Amino acid sequence: MSELKETNKYSGAEIIVRALINEGVETIFGYPGGAILPLYDALFKQNKIKHILTRHEQAASHSAEGYARSTGKVGVITVTSGPGATNAITGLTDAYMDSIPLICISGQVATTVIGTDGFQEADITGLTRSCTKHNYLVKNINDLGYIIHEAFHIAKTGRPGPVLIDIPKDIQNSFADYFGKNEISRPSYQIKKRLSNLNHDNINSAVKLMASAQKPIFYTGGGVINSGDEACQLLVKLVHETGFPITSTLMGLGAFPASDSHFIGMLGMHGTYEANMAMYECDLLINIGARFDDRVTGKVSGFSPNSKKIHIDIDECSIDKIINVDISIVGDAKQAISAIIEEWKYLKLTNRKKQISDWWNTIKKWQDINSLAYEKNNKVIKPEYAIERLNHFTKEYQPFVSTDVGQHQMWAAQYIQFDQPKKWLTSGGLGTMGYGVPAAIGAQIANPDSLVICVSGDASFMMNMQELSTIKQYNLPVKIFILNNRYMGMVRQWQELIYEKRESQSYMESLPNFIKLAESFGIHGIECNKPDNLDEKILEMINHQGPVLFNCEVEKSENVFPMIPAGSAHNEILLGKQAKQYVTKDINAV
């Protein structure tokens, strides 16, 4: 880094490193290869940025997501051209769906070779155009520094998202001036920012609706967490000022403390009975930072049929996309919530819990149904029980919990209580199996002294289990807790309920010996298949200083309930004991 060329110019690779340092980047995740070697050489010569070598580029991208989600910072990955970059695409798409700020720097073949089917050449800007917020192919070394800073600006402002910068090898090797971090001057992007200035009339109309509602409910999502810790604190304040019940999406868990009495659980396909019934019966729905995902709405025509709807979102594209609303407020959650609280106070409104006591009583009746109850068993471990015990013993540490995708993900969402934002790392929009282990790596790197748990399933874990090697290399005390039922559990559940139990390709006839697998990576393995031993084994896992791979063998045929079958409305929610009555309504619903 320090060696200055005769001309006082820096190589492209040095400019990248300097620009990353100027953006405050401390950690990057990546994997070297031919077209990115100049950058890796520049990384070798400096000591400000720590590079984490994953074992697969997909894992690098999920690790960066875990890092970003758990800190609120931008995650950075560096990959080589061709397969390096295409491997990262799943992570970029995942980040795009869940609004996570990422920068992906990909090497590219030299500008003179682009378009000639060169070795490890892929049109990565073309391939990622629809899964990034923006992307760049750097063709002129003089643009490089500015582009990196603009990319960071775009990734973290507005609705956050992934941005890819494709940098040909000859650009990394050529020389130019670098003037540091200058102001970002992109008129087309400034216009978008102007659009998200709050409309005060809409705030006023929203508060008036809130003041007269008899059956109101807050429905909040990941946008509140993305808006920052202050937004989450303001949300708590708003809920307490109004006395309204609140439910959260999968992505929003932790924005509002789960232990607060106003919280009525997660809503949606596997949400609680009370949350879904309240959504169906409410007369005012206040959506803050959620996007009416189909896993939340169920059948759109039957979604919250009798309510007025307020939608607060930073992305205008989310407004009226799926559900038409009465009042839309385009803007940042923190500013919007703050403005609503101010307006609430300005109009001298007070806590309405008493005025809406009928509504709270109704909700109480729904809560009494206890939709998360499950049959106890003292011979085999019920997966719900395993997660309950895990939550019981780890709650005091306020752990970071990542998950993969499937049944275990839903049980974790249902039975683990999140009282703080940024602790819950899950792939919500894209539903990416293989997300959990690398995301936990990213979270542990960012929070070295915290307890980080990856709740996984046997099938999901095996999609990125090579990362045990990364965990060992950096001695990360990640606890991987596998609910092992030898199935792709959620696939099997749908096959049971919708395809008359035809278990097509969802059973894993061969699984590794997880203890030996862990040992072969130099990691402590724990196995448990008896409910009586579970507590002791969980404590062993928590108390072990290093990483742990925990193989928890659970009931094979357990299903996740409650369940709103795809294509049904919230009031058609099924509880565990009703499963047998299930009849497919819409064969095309996914």
Add this chain to the structure above:
Amino acid sequence: MTQIPKKHVIAVLIDNEFGALARVVELFSARGYNIETLSVAPVSSDKKLSRITITTYGTDKTIDLICKLLNRIVPVHNAVELSKNIDYIERELALAQIICSKEQLDNACEAIKDFRCQIIDREEDSTVFEIIGTSANIDNVLEILNNYGLATVSRTGISAGFKGKKRLDQI
């Protein structure tokens, strides 16, 4: 809003850089929508800003969403559906080659004299007309020229804008 597909005209102001047009076009193709006409050219004196005019068929709701998504694209300055407001103007230009005898050519010229057409190239029995007008008018002229040995057609797709003082960059 109606869910029946109908014609929509969309105008976009966008930075003139590589990849920008692809970003716009992909929003349509990703939803299985065909772009009927597309015209694009730099419109600012420094050539840094281009204007795109698109006609497509789709439902109102999807086109509304596409317009919002267009505005979300980083290099896009403004994107507006002109046809949402019936007060918009459109013009298209076409080049039509006919191959026929001198006598037939005279008849053809007579038949299309009420339209804005002029001959811009002739070689032996080949004649090329430049036709300017709304897309409908161009359709009419081509229909007539079909009877006089119409051989090849090239159309620009429409250029369009608001009627009156309203400007795209001031929306």
